[in-house]
Amino acid sequence: EKAHRFELMIRTETNEPEVVSHTEIEWDRTHGTRLEIEFKSTLAAKKRLLDYLRLTAIVNPHARITADIDGDVTAFERASDEVPPCPRSILPHPHGIEFGALKRLSDASSGTVEEFLIGSFSRVGKKTAEEIMGLAGLKPSRKAKRLSADELKILLEAMQGVRVPAPPAQQCLSPIGEDLLCRGLEKEIQLDFVRARTRPGAVHGGHSFIIEAAIGYGGNLPAEGSARLFRFANRVPLLYQQGACAITNSVMQVNWKNYGLPQQGLPGGPALIMVHVASTNVPFTSESKDAVASIPEIEREIVLVLQELGRELKAYLSRRERKKQQDDRARAVCSIIPEIAAKVSEIVELPLVDTSPIEGRIMQKVVLKKRTVDGRVTIDLNNYTTKEVALTLYSLSGDEAGDAEPRPDFVDDIGGEYNKVWRCRLGAGEAWRVVYTGAGDGTIDLRGVEDAMRVVVDLDV
Numbered sequence: 372e373k374a375h376r377f378e379l380m381i382r383t384e385t386n387e388p389e390v391v392s393h394t395e396i397e398w399d400r401t402h403g404t405r406l407e408i409e410f411k412s413t414l415a416a417k418k419r420l421l422d423y424l425r426l427t428a429i430v431n432p433h434a435r436i437t438a439d440i441d442g443d444v445t446a447f448e449r450a451s452d453e454v455p456p457c458p459r460s461i462l463p464h465p466h467g468i469e470f471g472a473l474k475r476l477s478d479a480s481s482g483t484v485e486e487f488l489i490g491s492f493s494r495v496g497k498k499t500a501e502e503i504m505g506l507a508g509l510k511p512s513r514k515a516k517r518l519s520a521d522e523l524k525i526l527l528e529a530m531q532g533v534r535v536p537a538p539p540a541q542q543c544l545s546p547i548g549e550d551l552l553c554r555g556l557e558k559e560i561q562l563d564f565v566r567a568r569t570r571p572g573a574v575h576g577g578h579s580f581i582i583e584a585a586i587g588y589g590g591n592l593p594a595e596g597s598a599r600l601f602r603f604a605n606r607v608p609l610l611y612q613q614g615a616c617a618i619t620n621s622v623m624q625v626n627w628k629n630y631g632l633p634q635q636g637l638p639g640g641p642a643l644i645m646v647h648v649a650s651t652n653v654p655f656t657s658e659s660k661d662a663v664a665s666i667p668e669i670e671r672e673i674v675l676v677l678q679e680l681g682r683e684l685k686a687y688l689s690r691r692e693r694k695k696q697q698d699d700r701a702r703a704v705c706s707i708i709p710e711i712a713a714k715v716s717e718i719v720e721l722p723l724v725d726t727s728p729i730e731g732r733i734m735q736k737v738v739l740k741k742r743t744v745d746g747r748v749t750i751d752l753n754n755y756t757t758k759e760v761a762l763t764l765y766s767l768s769g770d771e772a773g774d775a776e777p778r779p780d781f782v783d784d785i786g787g788e789y790n791k792v793w794r795c796r797l798g799a800g801e802a803w804r805v806v807y808t809g810a811g812d813g814t815i816d817l818r819g820v821e822d823a824m825r826v827v828v829d830l831d832v
Contacts, residue, residue: 373395373396373397373398374395374396374397374398375393375394375395375396376392376393376394376395376396377390377392377393378390378391378392378393379391417440419610420438420440421438421445422610423608423610424436424438424445424447425447425559426601426603426608426610427447427606427607427608428447428449428555428558428559429555429556429558429559429601429645430547430552430555430603430606430608430647431555431606432449432450432451432547432551432552432554432555432558433449433450433451433452433453433454433455433551434449435447435448435449447559448558450551450554450555450557450558451551451554453551455545455547455548456545457545458542458543458544458545459542459543460543461493461538461539461542461543461579462491462492462493463476463491463492463493463577464492464493464494464535464537464538464574464577464578464579465492465493465494465495465503465530465531465533465535465577466530466531466535466574466576466577467574467576467577467578467651467652468492468527468530468577470523470524470527473523473526473527474520474523476491477515477516477518477523478516479516480514480515480516481516482514482515483511483512483513483514483515484504484509484510484511484512484513484514484515484518484526485497485500485501485504485511485512486515487515488500488503488504492530493538493539494535494536494537494538495535499533499535502533503526503529503530503533504529506529506532506533507522507525507526507528507529508525509522509525509526537572537573537574537579538572538574538577538578538579539572539579543579543651544572544579544580544581544649544650544651545606545649546569546581546583546647546649547569547583547606547647547649548569548583549567549568549569549583550567552567552569552583552585552645552647553565553566553567553585556585556587556643556645560587560590560591560592560643561590561591562587562588562589562590562592562643563588563589563590564587564588564589564684564687565585565586565587565588566585566586566680566683566684567583567584567585567586567645567680568583568584568585568676568679568680569581569582569583569676570582570583570672570675570676573668573672574668575650575654575666575668575669576652576654576666578650578651578652579650579651580648580649580650580651580653580668580669580672581649581650582646582647582648582649582669582672582673582676583646583647583649583676584644584645584646584647584673584676584677584680585643585644585645585680586642586643586644586645586677586680586681586683586684587642587643587645588640588641588642588643588684588687588688589641590641592641592642592643593641594640594641595639596639597636597637597638597639598632598637598638598639598640598642598643598644599642599643599644600613600618600619600622600637600643600644600645600646601643601644601645601646602616602618602619602645602646602662602663603645603646603647603648604647604648604649604650604653604655604660604663605648605649605650605653606647606649607660609660609661609662609663610661611659611661611662612656612659612661612662613662615656615661615662616656616661616662616663617662617663617664617665617666617669617670617673618646618648618662618663618673619637620665620670621646621669621670621673621674621677622637622638622644622646622673622677623636623637624670624674625638625674625677625678625681627681629681629685630681630682630684630685630688631684631685631688631689632684642684644677646673646676646677648663648669648673654666654669690822694822697826698826698827698828701738701826701828706830735755735756736755736756736824736825736826737752737753737754737755737756737760737762737797737817737820737824737825737826738751738752738753738755738825738826738828739751739752739764739815739817739825739826739827739828740752740753740828740830741766741811741815741828741829741830741831742811742830742831743809743810743811743831746808746809746810747806747807747808747809748770748772748806748807748808748809748810748811749804749805749806750764750766750804750805750806750815751802751803751804752764752795752797752802752803752804752817753801753802753803754797754798754799754800754801754802755800756799756820756824757799758799759796759797759798759799760796760797760819760820761794761795761796761819762794762795762796762797762817762818762819762820763792763793763794763817763818763819764792764793764794764795764805764815764816764817765790765791765792765815765816765817765818766790766791766792766793766813766814766815767785767788767789767790767791767813767814767815767816768788768789768791768809768810768811768812768813768814769787769788769789769809769810769812769813770789770791770807770808770809770810770811770812770813771789771809772789772791772807772808772809773807773808774807774808775791775805775806775807776805776806776807777793777805779791779792779793780792780793780794788813793805811831812831814829815827815829
């Protein structure tokens, strides 16, 4: 791959880098800059360390993180090659300035008070500057550097009292983004459903902030107990003091029963809730930066984004319940009709007829059906729709299916279970079958057709 080589020089007047030269060179090394830290510690909290890195990888999906602990290497692969945009610096907001910073800015100014306000603060134009000066009782022609400490205090109060639009949060912050949030979660955690939302920028005390959240359901999440809660501030995981955090409090404010989750404090069930607070000044409860302080503006945005996600979760759970009812009916059709046909054939002493056309007229969908008889697993695919479909079949079980016919396109060994994958293309009315030796346990799934047009029937369940 190509690498970029830069020669930089620092401009001392502005303390900014200046690119002297930029060339592309061949790069045959496994990585670029690496930071190594050596320290004495115990590995009693090794799992906690890896959990921290896993969470860091979720909210930094562009990064590949590797941990080498005594030769035991754990890698968290990147989910995206898209590098997040670099935040741009903006002027301080009048509502977020403190007295010390205001004095330093005024001492460094060579202009009038009006010029100082317009040129030194975000979202302050001529009209807003005149309103501030009128409230503070200052003449526009006064030199900013000649203001006394008492006058600066009055000016600060006036700045806090005037309505000023929120600063441009999207410019000075680097939100993760909805798509990358979902990809980061799906890379590290198996989920049946995941959605993410990013709220518009807001302001607290003059400081810009953006709230992002994601919700996941199902997969390998435990069905019992409370939902898993992941808290982040500026892409950094918050592992401790969960009960003292405004994020936790906001999650508990939402009535999750309205969205299909049980609740006693935190919601329960196989669910995951993730909240990210991005801000130019995250209000932590203490210097340890373990929890976000209770700020009404921040809590309100968290509640709103969680309610949005809750509505999407409710819609998914409703669709899943309808799908379950359809699958139950389909299972009944697929199991009862052949039995009825066999009994009728026996009574009238005629050959057994193929019941597949009857099933097709009833369902008019793509039907995936699995059954096991005498140690032989049979999986049938029938396209009862009017269109050609390209399908991918997944079978996860303890059966290696070494004698499968046709052979799987590939097989993954996942901790003693085998994820077998077949790909096929079926025209309208066509069928496909695979047979192999096995116990027929595990799960089957089908991709390539929307949920409403597919039925998965496992007759071994």
